[in-house]
Amino acid sequence: MNDARLERGYLIRVLEERLLQLFSEGRLAGTTHTCIGQELSAVVLAESLDSARDIIFSNHRCHGHFIAWTDDVDGLIAEVMGKRTGVCGGMGGSQHLCGRRFFSNGVQGGIVPVAAGLAFAEKLGGTRGIVAVCIGDGTLGEGVIYEAFNIAVRWSLPLLVLLENNLYAQSTNQNETLAGDICARAAAFGMRTFSGDTWRQEALAATLCEAVQLVRENSCPAFVRVDTYRLAAHSKGDDDRDPLEIAGYAARDPVNAYVKARGRDDAGLSAARARIDRAVELAAAECASESPMTTPRLPSSRGRRAIADVESGTQLEAINRALGKWLSEDARAVVIGEDVRSPYGGAFKVTRGLSDRFPDRVVNTPISEAAIVGVGNGLALGGAHPIVEIMFGDFLTLCFDQLVNHAAKFRSMYDRKVRLPLIVRTPMGGGRGYGPTHSQNLEKHLAGVPGLILVVLHARTRVDALYGSLRTLDDPAVIIENKLLYRERSDAPLPAGYTRHETDALLPTTVLVPDAAPDISLVAFGRMSVPAERAATDLSEQEEIIVELVFPLAVAPLDVDVICESVAQTGRLLVVEEGAEGFDLASEVIANVAMRYQGPGPLRVRRLAGHPVPIPSAPELERCVLPDEADIVRACMELFDA
Numbered sequence: 351m352n353d354a355r356l357e358r359g360y361l362i363r364v365l366e367e368r369l370l371q372l373f374s375e376g377r378l379a380g381t382t383h384t385c386i387g388q389e390l391s392a393v394v395l396a397e398s399l400d401s402a403r404d405i406i407f408s409n410h411r412c413h414g415h416f417i418a419w420t421d422d423v424d425g426l427i428a429e430v431m432g433k434r435t436g437v438c439g440g441m442g443g444s445q446h447l448c449g450r451r452f453f454s455n456g457v458q459g460g461i462v463p464v465a466a467g468l469a470f471a472e473k474l475g476g477t478r479g480i481v482a483v484c485i486g487d488g489t490l491g492e493g494v495i496y497e498a499f500n501i502a503v504r505w506s507l508p509l510l511v512l513l514e515n516n517l518y519a520q521s522t523n524q525n526e527t528l529a530g531d532i533c534a535r536a537a538a539f540g541m542r543t544f545s546g547d548t549w550r551q552e553a554l555a556a557t558l559c560e561a562v563q564l565v566r567e568n569s570c571p572a573f574v575r576v577d578t579y580r581l582a583a584h585s586k587g588d589d590d591r592d593p594l595e596i597a598g599y600a601a602r603d604p605v606n607a608y609v610k611a612r613g614r615d616d617a618g619l620s621a622a623r624a625r626i627d628r629a630v631e632l633a634a635a636e637c638a639s640e641s642p643m644t645t646p647r648l649p650s651s652r653g654r655r656a657i658a659d660v661e662s663g664t665q666l667e668a669i670n671r672a673l674g675k676w677l678s679e680d681a682r683a684v685v686i687g688e689d690v691r692s693p694y695g696g697a698f699k700v701t702r703g704l705s706d707r708f709p710d711r712v713v714n715t716p717i718s719e720a721a722i723v724g725v726g727n728g729l730a731l732g733g734a735h736p737i738v739e740i741m742f743g744d745f746l747t748l749c750f751d752q753l754v755n756h757a758a759k760f761r762s763m764y765d766r767k768v769r770l771p772l773i774v775r776t777p778m779g780g781g782r783g784y785g786p787t788h789s790q791n792l793e794k795h796l797a798g799v800p801g802l803i804l805v806v807l808h809a810r811t812r813v814d815a816l817y818g819s820l821r822t823l824d825d826p827a828v829i830i831e832n833k834l835l836y837r838e839r840s841d842a843p844l845p846a847g848y849t850r851h852e853t854d855a856l857l858p859t860t861v862l863v864p865d866a867a868p869d870i871s872l873v874a875f876g877r878m879s880v881p882a883e884r885a886a887t888d889l890s891e892q893e894e895i896i897v898e899l900v901f902p903l904a905v906a907p908l909d910v911d912v913i914c915e916s917v918a919q920t921g922r923l924l925v926v927e928e929g930a931e932g933f934d935l936a937s938e939v940i941a942n943v944a945m946r947y948q949g950p951g952p953l954r955v956r957r958l959a960g961h962p963v964p965i966p967s968a969p970e971l972e973r974c975v976l977p978d979e980a981d982i983v984r985a986c987m988e989l990f991d992a
Contacts, residue, residue: 467728488519
């Protein structure tokens with residue numbers, strides 16, 4: 351019997367019991383998921399790894415893993431109590447911890463591709479470090495873990511998957527939900543599997559050491575099933591299991607046996623309890639968290655400046671050139687996505703030729719959109735600069751968990767201790783006859799996600815300058831490209847009577863300023879910039895109505911100042927987007943302008959968007975759904991005549 355290991359397990363046991371007591375006293379809020387009964391799994395894992403170079407990624411039941419790995423009792427208790435001295439300043443709470451090469455997130459399954467991405471970053475860095483990710487048997491119901499298993503095996507990633515098999519997914523016995531053999535699931539991908547349990551700690555220690563050695567020496571993933579049993583409720587007091595079953599496992603629990611053998615008055619046990627009590631008292635004396643609750647805030651514009659130096663070529667060529675420049679100048683840059691390597695070069699040929707120049711850093715992935723973005727998240731956490739291509743923007747729905755519950759959360763919930771310079775770029779939009787699932791504009795579903803930067807390319811985007819700015823970001827960004835804009839030239843002639851200006855911002859808004867005083871302010875997103883320019887020419891030539899054109903690049907956070915400046919002159923605002931009408935980008939622009947409008951007369955507004963129906967495949971039907979030049983002219987005429 352290893353007394354040092356059991357002392358560690360007892361410390362975790364006392365901490366978890368104390369947290370439950372604090373809940374009963376009303377001193378904790380939210381929730382907590384204790385690992386009472388499973389402590390030795392965490393302890394043995396930690397002692398099997400190298401704390402100087404390895405990483406642990408855990409789940410909602412993370413306290414034992416965190417203490418066994420970091421020994422930061424004070425930081426954990428303060429975090430759960432919502433204090434500024436907590437490991438995440440009180441932002442993360444019980445489930446979201448970060449410190450000393452340790453991460454956890456409360457979303458099941460999604461942590462596995464993130465951990466795989468961290469392992470990829472370690473491999474690229476040549477550290478010989480490995481990443482251990484801890485999941486439960488209930489997590490086997492999540493499809494994204496199998497996407498991650500496939501990638502980990504194909505890419506030979508140093509990933510150790512530790513599955514704590516406690517027989518229950520919250521309250522449901524695995525006999526009701528789990529088919530087949532647990533280890534066979536990992537073995538089906540060619541992963542080496544191991545088994546152990548927390549009742550035979552020496553055998554478990556030997557098994558984990560063997561698994562760790564395999565992963566480190568061969569840079570390959572391994573899977574370890576650890577049979578164990580949770581003696582406490584899933585969360586606080588919601589426990590419907592048979593009391594006799596729990597009592598049977600409690601009677602054979604190694605930590606209980608250790609305490610019984612030592613006696614409650616044992617000096618070592620008393621010291622563990624005293625340490626926990628001191629940490630609680632220290633945390634209770636602290637003020638509530640003073641950490642800033644932050645989300646990306648790009649600098650607002652400080653005025654406009656005329657722009658003449660635009661790059662040559664099509665937008666597709668410009669993106670390809672910018673990606674190549676990034677890869678050549680930054681050894682941490684990695685491009686991953688489906689079919690991105692030569693000779694194919696992506697569905698729209700944006701990455702054509704890049705893998706010829708950078709064969710190790712332009713990587714084909716399986717059709718696993720959620721895992722692709724998850725791997726990107728892990729790469730970014732690990733210090734790389736991942737650029738992820740999603741073949742069609744419609745498929746971002748498959749990535750939503752990784753974008754919303756991981757990428758957008760990590761920086762803030764880890765109290766800004768990490769950077770997450772993830773770039774996800776994807777083409778959207780109709781006009782190609784691709785039909786309902788390959789023609790959508792889903793920007794509005796991402797624009798309101800705190801922590802996520804959303805960029806929508808328009809026809810006048812200076813791509814080289816944009817990518818120079820993207821390289822400086824610490825927060826994740828989604829870049830929306832439009833299929834039809836790929837063929838447009840940034841150096842195309844401006845409409846007659848216009849000059850080009852940009853705001854002085856990191857991700858600038860482009861303004862096409864007319865020579866004469868404008869009558870209408872027209873804000874166009876993405877591809878709608880093209881028919882907007884044509885409509886402005888028509889209105890000027892045929893109706894003598896002058897339009898100022900505003901093309902935002904950063905949609906979230908949106909720089910409203912330049913739009914308000916334009917509307918203050920005109921008192922008339924039209925917002926045009928290709929996405930479906932309703933709860934849309936235009937609504938946000940109009941609401942912001944309406945709150946700040948101080949023009950000389952009443953504010954008149956219109957919005958123009960796609961009809962709220964699936965995008966048809968038939969060209970004539972598709973044209974009826976999407977806005978065009980004639981629709982823009984008509985909307986401007988309505989504004990002018992109102």
